[in-house]
Amino acid sequence: xxxxxxxxxxxxxxxxxxxxxxxxxxxxxxxxxxxxxxxxxxxxxxxxxxxxxxxxxxxxxxxxxxxxxxxxxxxxxxxxxxxxxxxxxxxxxxxxxxxxxxxxxxxxxxxxxxxxxxxxxxxxxxxxxxxxxxxxxxxxxxxxxxxxxxxxxxxxxxxxxxxxxxxxxxxxxxxxxxxxxxxxxxxxxxxxxxxxxxxxxxxxxxxxxxxxxxxxxxxxxxxxxxxxxxxxxxxxxxxxxxxxxxxxxxxxxxxxxxxxxxxxxxxxxxxxxxxxxxxxxxxxxxxxxxxxxxxxxxxxxxxxxxxxxxxxxxxxxxxxxxxxxxxxxxxxxxxxxxxxxxxxxxxxxxxxxxxxxxxxxxxx
Amino acid sequence: xxxxxxxxxxxxxxxxxxxxxxxxxxxxxxxxxxxxxxxxxxxxxxxxxxxxxxxxxxxxxxxxxxxxxxxxxxxxxxxxxxxxxxxxxxxxxxxxxxxxxxxxxxxxxxxxxxxxxxxxxxxxxxxxxxxxxxxxxxxxxxxxxxxxxxxxxxxxxxxxxxxxxxxxxxxxxxxxxxxxxxxxxxxxxxxxxxxxxxxxxxxxxxxxxxxxxxxxxxxxxxxxxxxxxxxxxxxxxxxxxxxxxxxxxxxxxxxxxxxxxxxxxxxxxxxxxxxxxxxxxxxxxxxxxxxxxxxxxxxxxxxxxxxxxxxxxxxxxxxxxxxxxxxxxxxxxxxxxxxxxxxxxxxxxxxxxxxxxxxxxxxxxxxxxxxxxxxxxxxxxxxxxxxxxxxxxxxxxxx
Numbered sequence: 132x133x134x135x136x137x138x139x140x141x142x143x144x145x146x147x148x149x150x151x152x153x154x155x156x157x158x159x160x161x162x163x164x165x166x167x168x169x170x171x172x173x174x175x176x177x178x179x180x181x182x183x184x185x186x187x188x189x190x191x192x193x194x195x196x197x198x199x200x201x202x203x204x205x206x207x208x209x210x211x212x213x214x215x216x217x218x219x220x221x222x223x224x225x226x227x228x229x230x231x232x233x234x235x236x237x238x239x240x241x242x243x244x245x246x247x248x249x250x251x252x253x254x255x256x257x258x259x260x261x262x263x264x265x266x267x268x269x270x271x272x273x274x275x276x277x278x279x280x281x282x283x284x285x286x287x288x289x290x291x292x293x294x295x296x297x298x299x300x301x302x303x304x305x306x307x308x309x310x311x312x313x314x315x316x317x318x319x320x321x322x323x324x325x326x327x328x329x330x331x332x333x334x335x336x337x338x339x340x341x342x343x344x345x346x347x348x349x350x351x352x353x354x355x356x357x358x359x360x361x362x363x364x365x366x367x368x369x370x371x372x373x374x375x376x377x378x379x380x381x382x383x384x385x386x387x388x389x390x391x392x393x394x395x396x397x398x399x400x401x402x403x404x405x406x407x408x409x410x411x412x413x414x415x416x417x418x419x420x421x422x423x424x425x426x427x428x429x430x431x432x433x434x435x436x437x438x439x440x441x442x443x444x445x446x447x448x449x450x451x452x453x454x455x456x457x458x459x460x461x462x463x464x465x466x467x468x469x470x471x472x473x474x475x476x477x478x479x480x481x482x483x484x485x486x487x488x489x490x491x492x493x494x495x
Numbered sequence: 496x497x498x499x500x501x502x503x504x505x506x507x508x509x510x511x512x513x514x515x516x517x518x519x520x521x522x523x524x525x526x527x528x529x530x531x532x533x534x535x536x537x538x539x540x541x542x543x544x545x546x547x548x549x550x551x552x553x554x555x556x557x558x559x560x561x562x563x564x565x566x567x568x569x570x571x572x573x574x575x576x577x578x579x580x581x582x583x584x585x586x587x588x589x590x591x592x593x594x595x596x597x598x599x600x601x602x603x604x605x606x607x608x609x610x611x612x613x614x615x616x617x618x619x620x621x622x623x624x625x626x627x628x629x630x631x632x633x634x635x636x637x638x639x640x641x642x643x644x645x646x647x648x649x650x651x652x653x654x655x656x657x658x659x660x661x662x663x664x665x666x667x668x669x670x671x672x673x674x675x676x677x678x679x680x681x682x683x684x685x686x687x688x689x690x691x692x693x694x695x696x697x698x699x700x701x702x703x704x705x706x707x708x709x710x711x712x713x714x715x716x717x718x719x720x721x722x723x724x725x726x727x728x729x730x731x732x733x734x735x736x737x738x739x740x741x742x743x744x745x746x747x748x749x750x751x752x753x754x755x756x757x758x759x760x761x762x763x764x765x766x767x768x769x770x771x772x773x774x775x776x777x778x779x780x781x782x783x784x785x786x787x788x789x790x791x792x793x794x795x796x797x798x799x800x801x802x803x804x805x806x807x808x809x810x811x812x813x814x815x816x817x818x819x820x821x822x823x824x825x826x827x828x829x830x831x832x833x834x835x836x837x838x839x840x841x842x843x844x845x846x847x848x849x850x851x852x853x854x855x856x857x858x859x860x861x862x863x864x865x866x867x868x869x870x871x872x873x874x875x876x877x878x879x880x881x882x883x884x885x886x887x888x889x890x891x892x893x894x
Contacts, residue, residue: 153820158839194820195839201893234893241890242817243824 132156132185132193134178136307136314137250137294139185143310144293145248146189152248154186154193157235159202160325181314188312196238198230205229207325211338214361217390218465221278221435222323228281236289246291251275254295255287263287264417265476269296277435280469280479284417335361344393346373349386349402357395360388366403366461373397386487388463404458404488408433408468413451413480420444420477423451429470429477431455433462444470451480458488498827498872502712502804502865503651503679508755509714509866515758516716519751526748527739539750543757550764551706551723552687559722559740560753564678564709566733567722568598570744571674571705572645574730576606579642579672582729588637590644590671592617592625593848596651599676600844603645615641619848622797623655631665638669646673648680652832652845652861653796654805656684663695667702672728674705678720682713682763683771683802688723697725704728710756713763714866719752763866774803774864781806781862781873788881795846795859804864807832809846813858813887821883827876832861854892 132138132154145152156179179195186193206225213220236247252268253276265287268274282290297303300319307315326334341359348354355373357363367385377383377399384403387396408431420427423446430439431453442455453468462485469479486492499507508516519539524532526540541555548555561567572589579586589603589612606612615633618626625646634641644666649656659675666673677686691703704725711717724730724743736745763770785792785808792808810818815831816839822829832843842856862876 153824161839161841192823194816196816196893197839198893199839238817238890238893242821242886 132182133250133320134181134185134314134317135250135320136304136312136317137252138182139189139250139312139314140303140307140310141248141250141291141293142185142191143189143306143312145291146191148293150248152189152191153244154182154189154191155235155239156182156193156195157202157230158195158197158199159206159230161197161199181317185312185314188310196235198234201234202226202230202325205234210323210325211335213465214335215339215390216465217360217388219364219463220465221467222325223435224278224281224467227278232279232282232286232290236286240289246289248291248293250294251279251292252294252297253279253292255290255292258418262418266295267471267474267476268292268294270298270300273297273300275435276471276476277432277467277469280416280467280476281414282416283414287417332361342393344395346371346395346397348383349396349398354383354397360390360393360395363388363395364461365463371395371397399489402487402489403461405455405460405462405485406458406488407452407454407486408459408462408482408484409450409452410468410480410483411450412483413478415478416476429453429472431459432469432471433459433466433482439471442470450484451478496826496875498875500862500864500868500872500876501828501830502868503832503861503863504830505711505717506714506865507867508711508716509759509762511762512715512755512759516751516755519754522750526750527737536748536750539754540748543750543753546757546761547721550686550760551681551708552689553723554689554726556741557688557723557726559724559744560748560756561720561722561744562718563711563720564676564707565598567707567709567720568596568645568674568676568678569602570722570733571707571724571730572599572602572643573606573733574743575643575672575674575705575728576610576612577731578729580610581731585640586642587611588613588615588641590615590617590630590633590641592619592630592646594619594623594650594652594845595645595647596676596678597844598678599645599647612642613640619655621850623650623653623795623845623849624797625657625662627658627661627665630662634665634669634671638671641669641671644671644673646675648675648677648686649684649802649805650796650845651679652843652859653807653849654679654801655797656680656800656802660691660695663691663697663703667696667698670701672700672704673702674707675703676707678707678709678712679802681708681760682767683774683804685767688725692725699727700725700729705730710752710759713759715756715759716752719749719756721756766866770866771803774868777864777868777870777873778803778806781864781877784877785880788877789884792884795849804868806862806864808860808862809851809855809858810860810884810887811855811858812892813884814890814892815857815859817887817890818860818883821886822876822879825875825879825883827879829876830861830863832859857892 183193206222210220210222252273254266267276304315322329343356345353346355346357383397386398386402426443426445429444431442432439440455442453444453466482470477524536526537544555544558547558591603617630695702697703706723709720732743734745739745792810795807842853846856
């Protein structure tokens, strides 16, 4: 229970369904702030108090469990290391993979619980053989199946998402108000919970340090300098400050970040059009695809709120290769690609290699 | 079934204290008003002051009522420090043991941060005993620059009782005021303020001058405490206003709460011998049974010279919060003993000061007994413990 409205209503529904429910708030920092600031809805003492208040209203016991060490090593340090390696990590996914449905779930099961119930918008449903599948939430706009794509069969068996079939967030807020939960109108949280002011670039600069480096084109010609690679994102156009225009006079975009040489590679928009993504670090969500060596039809989604794109996928020599029907835009190594069949999450992989429409291959 | 074994956090209000509180509530009148209504309220407060003075062995005028232990400790530390510095700017050092309560630690750290206090930390040994030799050396080295010495009479987490008279004598000898935090000791160790002053050779502002207590630790309604302040102490007030209580603590006196605390103190004192023997016997039996049930558990604190109501063990491989949860699920309320931040058990700073590592310091359970504790409650706890430990071991540690 983060202290937000979703987990409070999820807990309420679990209680109502007759489960023996205990509220747990994760302490992810040893030095939490006192008051909530901006759009964040977790991790401060105020949020912890909101969670406790909700638990009290529901008549369930409430505890704070300290995962600050694990969170630091598995999520925060990983986030920094990934950026340093030139990749674009998704810390929420990492937190689901390593904390909520791993460290927390293992501890809960050892302490005698059957499941971890969260306020995520997604559905776990059995297939005809009784195998559990993860599906998108009924409300497309709120669907969070992307960030849960890392869950395995075992984890699905111990996960409960009571909000998955709710048509809209407004209904959740209305339900919270009806249940007398004080968090009914609490703002949604956004961005990265451990970067309190939302300034990812400044936060990273404080931790990894920044040094000036070159901005180059795909041929390696120097076009300008940058103040440091942290915070650049693939597809970025603004803030490059390149004096000389491109020969064709068209704008240039960030294509690749190379932290080892402290270089930012820029090029034309077309070079951002990615026709193939691949990675060796993949997991199946539930039952694996049969004969994945043969091409199979999927939809691929590369960001939490991106539209899915029809694609074909196949496994080649241990590498999962996905070729979208239409080029994907602004893909960065380190991002997670989640593949779907209809509403079902089939699996996910970390993008390690991309091929652009101009046949520029980038790896990280 | 329910077992409440966290009396060191707060002990149930004694029926006599409840009655004193509700009886006082029906009186109109501010104790500082001159009319008869005011005088009636004042009588309640002054009766209470006399009762409490009798119990702690001081003069009634030396009892300053506060809102509780934390305020008493703040008044003593900040008040003694400011008075000392005002008199002699070079007297800016505070001698403080490492295993004190957070009410002390956070206050002296605040004084360091904001008012230039220099902290002289005194280590504790593996059983939580203050290193008296180090304290003596510090006073010999820096005595003329010391504003005050502060210490817990008995450690609130691990129960270790400190050599109070010995340290009071050292303070007196070096002409330094001493504050004793007796919040956890009151009701479990006989306290005689004047006797300590006499035996340790206190004169004027040197030696024991202030002692903190908190009502809800011995059966009063919560929200009331006292600081015993020697009439010869030099101490600046924190709260200014109507000039009540020698000008050391302004603010309308809370007659019902003060009455409640005084009656709780009287009842506690009257029953002391019998209750002390009863708690000692329950405590030692419990320690023995825990050792038999969980051979890997390690008793923290001084095995003999400890509070009659304190049992504190570390459970290697377990995390306190797991144990706490599992026992709570079985109706048994105990504590990790250490301070919480937003409900998160931190590794115990007391156990860290005693030389334990972070993991050990996060594996402690404090079982604290009190006036309502029964053998049946302890049996509930002991019945639940082995399974809780086994499950907590499986859950492992995240520290």
